[in-house]
Amino acid sequence: MLKSFLLRRLQHTLLLLTLVSMGSFLLLELAPGDFLTETTLNPRISPQTLASLRDRFGLTKSLPERYFYWVRSAAQGEFGISFAYDMPVRALIWPRMLSTLLLTATSLGLAWMIALPLGVWAAARQGSWPDRLLVLSTSGFLSIPELVFACGILIIAAKTQWLRMGGLPLAVCVLTPVSLPLLLRHIRAGVLTASGATYVRAARAHGVSEMRLWFRHVLPAASHPLISLFGLSVAGLLSSSLLVEVVVGWPGLGPLFLEAVGARDFYVVTGVVSLSAIFLAAGTLLADMLLYFCDPRIRMN
Amino acid sequence: MLCVQKLRISYSDGKGNRTAVVRGIDLHIAAGEIVGILGESGSGKSTLALSILRLLPVSAAVEGSIRFQDENLMTLPAEALRRLRGDQIAFIFQDAGAALNPVIPVGRQVEEVIRAHRSWSHDRVREQAKKSLEQVGVDFSIGEAYPHQLSGGQLQRVQIAQALSCEPALIIADEPASGLDAPAQAGILEMIVRRTKAALLVITHQPSSLRVLSIGAAMLRGLPTRVLVMYAGQVVETGALDQLETSALHPYTQALLSCSKPCGRPGQRQKLPAIEGQPASFSRLSRGCAFEPRCSRRLPVCAEREPQSSHHAGEEIRCFLV
Amino acid sequence: MMTDRSTLVEVRSVTKSFTRGRWYSAQRVLALDSVTLSIHCGSTVALVGASGSGKSTLARCIAQMEKPDGGEIWFDGRNLTALAPSACRRFRTRIQLVPQNVAASLNPRWTAAQIVSEPLCVQRWGRANDRLRRSLELIESVGLDSSTLQQNSSHLSGGQRTRLALARALALEPRLLILDESLASLDLLLQAQIINLLIDLQARHSLAYLVIAHDMTLVAAMTDKVVELQQGKIVRQDVYTC
Numbered sequence: 123m124l125k126s127f128l129l130r131r132l133q134h135t136l137l138l139l140t141l142v143s144m145g146s147f148l149l150l151e152l153a154p155g156d157f158l159t160e161t162t163l164n165p166r167i168s169p170q171t172l173a174s175l176r177d178r179f180g181l182t183k184s185l186p187e188r189y190f191y192w193v194r195s196a197a198q199g200e201f202g203i204s205f206a207y208d209m210p211v212r213a214l215i216w217p218r219m220l221s222t223l224l225l226t227a228t229s230l231g232l233a234w235m236i237a238l239p240l241g242v243w244a245a246a247r248q249g250s251w252p253d254r255l256l257v258l259s260t261s262g263f264l265s266i267p268e269l270v271f272a273c274g275i276l277i278i279a280a281k282t283q284w285l286r287m288g289g290l291p292l293a294v295c296v297l298t299p300v301s302l303p304l305l306l307r308h309i310r311a312g313v314l315t316a317s318g319a320t321y322v323r324a325a326r327a328h329g330v331s332e333m334r335l336w337f338r339h340v341l342p343a344a345s346h347p348l349i350s351l352f353g354l355s356v357a358g359l360l361s362s363s364l365l366v367e368v369v370v371g372w373p374g375l376g377p378l379f380l381e382a383v384g385a386r387d388f389y390v391v392t393g394v395v396s397l398s399a400i401f402l403a404a405g406t407l408l409a410d411m412l413l414y415f416c417d418p419r420i421r422m423n
Numbered sequence: 424m425l426c427v428q429k430l431r432i433s434y435s436d437g438k439g440n441r442t443a444v445v446r447g448i449d450l451h452i453a454a455g456e457i458v459g460i461l462g463e464s465g466s467g468k469s470t471l472a473l474s475i476l477r478l479l480p481v482s483a484a485v486e487g488s489i490r491f492q493d494e495n496l497m498t499l500p501a502e503a504l505r506r507l508r509g510d511q512i513a514f515i516f517q518d519a520g521a522a523l524n525p526v527i528p529v530g531r532q533v534e535e536v537i538r539a540h541r542s543w544s545h546d547r548v549r550e551q552a553k554k555s556l557e558q559v560g561v562d563f564s565i566g567e568a569y570p571h572q573l574s575g576g577q578l579q580r581v582q583i584a585q586a587l588s589c590e591p592a593l594i595i596a597d598e599p600a601s602g603l604d605a606p607a608q609a610g611i612l613e614m615i616v617r618r619t620k621a622a623l624l625v626i627t628h629q630p631s632s633l634r635v636l637s638i639g640a641a642m643l644r645g646l647p648t649r650v651l652v653m654y655a656g657q658v659v660e661t662g663a664l665d666q667l668e669t670s671a672l673h674p675y676t677q678a679l680l681s682c683s684k685p686c687g688r689p690g691q692r693q694k695l696p697a698i699e700g701q702p703a704s705f706s707r708l709s710r711g712c713a714f715e716p717r718c719s720r721r722l723p724v725c726a727e728r729e730p731q732s733s734h735h736a737g738e739e740i741r742c743f744l745v
Numbered sequence: 746m747m748t749d750r751s752t753l754v755e756v757r758s759v760t761k762s763f764t765r766g767r768w769y770s771a772q773r774v775l776a777l778d779s780v781t782l783s784i785h786c787g788s789t790v791a792l793v794g795a796s797g798s799g800k801s802t803l804a805r806c807i808a809q810m811e812k813p814d815g816g817e818i819w820f821d822g823r824n825l826t827a828l829a830p831s832a833c834r835r836f837r838t839r840i841q842l843v844p845q846n847v848a849a850s851l852n853p854r855w856t857a858a859q860i861v862s863e864p865l866c867v868q869r870w871g872r873a874n875d876r877l878r879r880s881l882e883l884i885e886s887v888g889l890d891s892s893t894l895q896q897n898s899s900h901l902s903g904g905q906r907t908r909l910a911l912a913r914a915l916a917l918e919p920r921l922l923i924l925d926e927s928l929a930s931l932d933l934l935l936q937a938q939i940i941n942l943l944i945d946l947q948a949r950h951s952l953a954y955l956v957i958a959h960d961m962t963l964v965a966a967m968t969d970k971v972v973e974l975q976q977g978k979i980v981r982q983d984v985y986t987c
Contacts (some may be wrong), residue, residue, distance in 0.1 A: 249481075314623075320521035327478055328536045328585060329509030332501075338535075339524055418526055418569040452856070459806050462931040464903075604795065606958040627931050682937045683962060689985040693966050697937035701902050 124414070131410070135403040142399040143196075146392045154264045156181055157205040157319060157386045170396035179205050187199040192389060193211065201396070202389025206382070211393040214377070219397065221361070222374030224292065226359045233305055234352075236298075241309025242341070247263075248314060273367040276409050288371040297366050301355070308345075308351050316343035317341035353409020360394075424622060425452040425475070426592055431692035432470050432479070442705045444470050448487075452593065457640045459664065460634040461679065462653035463702050468626045471653075472575045472597050475624075476508050492592070497566035513586035515596040519578035523570045529581045530556065530566020538587045547741040555588040556581070558618050558705040575608050577598075583611070595624045599632075609635045610716070616640060629681040637666075639662045652676045655703035655713035672720050672735060673742045674677055674698075704717070712743070720744060747962040749923040752819075753920055753953050754807060756900040761802055761817035769803065776802040778814065778977040784921065789967050794974035803974070805924045807955065808842040834958035838868065838917040843927040847968045852961055853899035856907055857884060860898055864916045886949075888942055894911060904935040908942070915946070923955045928963075936963050943967065 158175060161167055172291060175235055180191060203213040228253045244253040275296045279285040285292040318339045325339050335407050351359070354363075367376030384388035414420050432445035444467040452458050462468045473479050477496065491512065499507070508514075516522035523532055533552040553563045559580040570578060577602050586594055599609040612632055612666040615623065616639035624634060637648035647663040652675065660673040663679070671677045678698045679692055700717035709715070711726040718725065724743050732741040760781035764772070776799045784790050792800045805811040807818060810826060818825045820836055828836075834912065844850055850958070851860055853861055861880040870876060887908040898906060914922060924943075928936045946952060946969050958964050973981035 293475070308720075320516060320518065321524045324516050324522035324523070325513070325535070327476055327508055327514035328534060329505050329507070329539045331505060331539065334535075334539075342526055343524075383426060416526070421572050422569070423573070453927075463934060500916065630933075679934060682933050689965050689968050689971070691966055692948075693943060694941045695937040695966065696932055697941050699938065701904055702932070702935075704902070 128412075131403075131407055135400070135407075138403055139399055140395055143192070143392055143396050144189065146183065146203070146395040147192070148389075149186055150391060151384065152389055153386065155386060157388065157404070159386070175272070179203075188388075192392065195389075196396075201393040202380075204387055204390045206387050206390075211389050214378070214390065215393055215397065218375045218378050221372070222363060222376070223359060225293050225297065225367070225374060226363045229291070229294045229363075230301065230355055230359065232294065232298045233302045233396065234355075237302055237305035237309055240346075242305050242313050244306075245310045245313035245317065246336075253310075256306070260306050263299065263303040264307075268300050268365060268367060271300060272366050272394075276370060277283055290372075291372045293363075293366065295373045296370055297363055300366070301362065305355075307352070309348060311346040312347045313340060315347075316340045319343060349412045349416065350409050352362055352412070353405045353407075355405070355410055357405025360398045360401045424454045424492055425450070426488075426490045427471075427475070428488045428490075430471065430474065430485070430489065431626070432483055433476055434483050437482075444656050444705055445474070448651075448653075448658055449650065450658075452622050452624060455620055455622055455644055456593065456638055456646055457644070457648045459624070459631060459636065459648060459650045459659075460624065460626045460653055461628070461633060461650055463726060464627055465702055465704075466653040466713065467656040467705075469597055469663055471624045472514075472595050472624065475595060476512060476514060477504060478498055478514070484569055489537050505646050506540065506594050509585075510589045511591055512593045512595065513589070513591040515586050515594060515599050515605065515615075517598040517601055519582040520570060520575065520602075521602075523578060525570050528569055529573065529578075530563065530565050532564065533581065533585050536625045537588050537742055540589050544609070547672055551583075555584040557590070558587060559584045559614060576611070579603065579611050580614075583615060583618075589623075590619075593624065595620065595626075599625065600629070600631075601627070601629070604692045605631070608632060612636055613639050616643060620644075630680050643653050652679065656705065657706065657713065657741060658737060658739070659714065659742065661741045670736075672721050672740050672745050673714075676745070687690050692700070712741075751786050753821060754782075754820040755785045755811060755817075756780055756782040756803070756807065757819065759803070759806060759813040759818060761799075761806060761811065761813045761924075775977050777806070777813070780974075780979055782972060782979065782982075784953050784955060785969075786920070786953055787947060788969040789947070789954040789956060789964075790970045790972060791956045792962065792963055792966040792972050792974065793958065794959060796959075797976040799977040800974055801925055802977075804842065804925050804957060806922055807873045808840050809837050810842065817879045838864075839919050840921045840923065841919040842923040842925060843910060843912040843914050845926045846930045847910040848930065849925045851898040851906055851910060854897065856895055856897055857889070857896045857901070860909060861912050861916060864913060866915060868969060870917070872887075879911075879916070880884070883916055884909070884947070888917070889914045899933070902929055904938065907931060907935070907939055909947075911918050911939075911942070915950070918950070921923070921953045921955065923957075925957045926959070929959070933963075940964065 146199040158172060158181065162172060180188055185301065195202045199212055203209065203217070203330055204214050207214055239255065244256045267354050275292070279287065279292055285295065322335065322339050326333055363374065364379060366379055367374045378390065379394045382394070427448060427450040430445055430448045431443060432456065432598070433443040435440040435441050446742040448471060450458070457740050460468045460471065470479065472484070474485050475496065479485065482546045485497065496504070523529060530545065530552060532618065533555060534548050537543070537548050537551050543551070552566065556563055556566060561577060561580045561584060565573065565577065572708050573581070594614070594615070599615070612635045616636060623636070627633060633648060633650060640646050640648050647665060649660045650664050650667055652660045652673065654675050660667070660671065660676045667676060668680055671680055675698070678696055698717050698719070703713045709726065711728060713726040715721050722743055730743045732739050733745065735745050754880045758781050759777055760775040762773045779804060782790070788871065794800050802811065807812050813826060817827070817886065820840065823834060825833055832960055837960055857879065858880050861878045861883050865871065865876045865879060871879070881894060885891060888911070889905060889908050893901065893905065898909060901909065928939055931939065942962055943954065945952065956964050968986055969981045971981070972979055
């Protein structure tokens with residue numbers, strides 16, 4: 123039962139990866155120019171050198187050929203080579219990915235740790251002034267664009283010298299408040315819906331204590347949408363911070379990706395995109411697995 | 424045992440407007456008695472039932488007094504109220520499927536009720552849960568199942584097992600088993616009467632379910648079933664069910680009761696004794712009798728002021744006709 | 746009661762089964778097992794039986810919303826099961842199905858006029874003016890006030906919405922109305938009102954009804970035939986005539 127489910131998910135993931143990598147190849151092919159276009163403008167580089175470079179990078183080959191080269195290389199764990207850095211993509215991406223993960227996992231964990239108790243607390247006091255204040259401030263935060271917020275924090279950090287530029291605390295300070303309001307809203311709404319269920323009222327009518335009511339009935343019921351949300355945030359671990367990294371100068375995948383897209387560094391772009399797709403698949407799989415263990419209705423059907 | 428006096432419940436819509444949905448109700452239930460509240464949806468009968476255990480949302484304002492065995496339920500501290508709920512007064516909800524938690528095995532949910540009121544050992548709680556489930560004709564092995572694996576009738580039985588598990592003195596049932604078909608519904612109601620000696624307050628819109636209860640009550644308890652007929656948040660007539668069936672005085676009661684009896688032979692196309700018009704809406708009540716717009720026997724006075732309740736041959740009635 | 750005694754619908758040994766489960770663990774479930782049944786013009790047939798006995802499937806087959814696996818369904822002298830789907834569509838207007846909990850099936854943002862005239866619009870019936878006149882006629886025929894025409898359906902009560910749904914079902918002058926527990930969610934008195942209305946409409950338009958109900962107390966007076974289904978088979982047919 124679980125095995126066939128996992129097997130099916132693995133097939134889906136492979137299909138997704140194939141489609142994403144193909145799409146990424148195709149889109150880059152459609153964009154004008156290639157990695158060496160700018161070099162062509164340099165009069166000091168002879169056409170012979172250019173041709174030999176083209177040949178070395180495999181740019182003279184057809185698109186399907188290049189794609190199959192990439193697939194073979196990916197199967198060996200190299201994911202092609204970077205033209206700009208002249209090294210295997212994996213070796214280039216790996217440390218960058220770790221540093222992105224350090225940033226996103228820290229801020230995500232922090233956001234959940236703040237949002238969960240605060241959201242539940244607000245829902246339990248629905249309509250009171252702290253609750254209203256919270257709802258109001260989350261809408262305020264949601265309406266500020268991510269970049270504007272990041273710049274604001276940067277300015278404050280630069281003026282007060284509290285946080286070092288390019289350091290982890292600064293980046294976390296930007297990224298956590300960006301994801302916090304949405305989480306908070308979802309958690310509050312989820313708990314509110316759950317606490318309005320008939321079986322919660324029934325448990326109350328049976329004389330079940332408030333403590334038990336919350337921990338046995340309301341919170342497990344509220345966890346349902348929150349697990350899906352958690353899966354989505356895991357899926358976004360690589361991609362959610364790209365812009366913020368560029369702004370605050372965090373040496374993660376963001377700056378590398380931006381640079382690679384600008385320079386048409388083919389395999390690097392495809393590598394990063396495929397990696398995000400893997401995270402997406404892993405995040406949804408994680409959510410499904412958690413739901414599977416939490417909800418007997420899914421487990422038995 | 425239960426004594427509700429001058430109960431008024433109103434909801435606020437958040438803009439300062441208040442709509443009264445229960446407008447001055449007196450209700451007395453003696454130990455072991457069966458009382459039915461009969462009315463259409465929107466007559467305020469469910470609100471009344473929920474208010475007894477203070478289960479209404481905070482937007483509802485309750486005035487009047489609700490006393491249960493010398494305790495004022497309106498001012499009872501939260502912990503004392505919790506200990507009373509489920510132990511002294513049990514509640515049976517309309518939709519058993521919604522009233523049971525979908526992610527907890529049903530047996531565990533019966534145990535939970537017992538554990539909330541008795542500090543017994545694990546084994547003893549299980550023993551009691553088993554007893555209450557078997558009492559309602561559910562095998563204990565079904566206790567391992569989750570609600571979605573059971574049929575509507577089984578779910579309803581589990582809910583009743585929950586209500587009976589602490590041997591309450593009063594059971595309030597809001598449209599019990601109304602989602603089931605007629606024979607299954609009758610079976611469930613009969614079982615409730617048979618399995619407990621507790622007083623019953625049954626809220627329903629179907630006179631037929633009261634009839635089932637009344638037969639059981641007469642047989643097992645030797646007591647007549649009393650009925651309160653509600654319309655637009657007021658009790659328009661009270662009396663024993665048998666008496667109302669033969670000689671109801673209020674036009675609304677008459678129509679309601681005659682509708683539920685099989686009338687006319689098949690193929691005859693005989694019209695039913697229906698009342699025309701829409702049920703009263705709480706936001707548009709006139710100063711007269713709430714039933715006046717639909718009443719076929721209205722008098723000029725009916726539109727002018729509200730009738731007060733009067734006693735008439737053992738019945739209490741709120742109508743100018745008597 | 747004057748009724749035209751010719752046969753309107755004839756169901757001849759209709760069989761229908763469904764597949765349950767995924768393709769690797771599929772089970773065939775027989776919903777209808779050679780059911781034979783006839784409905785006369787202007788008469789009422791009540792369909793009773795436990796849930797899962799195939800009542801709704803039979804109703805959906807007659808309403809052309811489901812194709813039977815075997816057997817024939819004749820309507821007004823034509824074999825619907827042999828007709829091409831395009832030809833069948835013409836007969837759909839003649840058979841109207843009023844679903845369960847019909848009061849909740851109306852779009853809450855539409856006015857009564859929009860709801861009633863929708864089938865007319867879909868069938869390109871007349872001009873806008875004619876349609877409005879027809880809607881008014883329909884609304885009055887089900888006992889609603891003409892002022893409800895401009896009201897949003899969300900402002901109407903359950904009973905009024907049921908009447909509105911009946912008006913919509915009657916818009917294209919059907920010969921057969923299938924009521925699939927359509928009144929079950931209404932209170933007793935409202936059900937009685939609607940049944941009285943149905944009796945009136947039947948006499949006026951010589952409509953035939955196929956009523957699915959689990960409580961026969963109320964519909965008993967208007968039925969000419971009671972058919973009981975059990976696990977897809979007809980186990981009882983009582984015909985009452987006067």
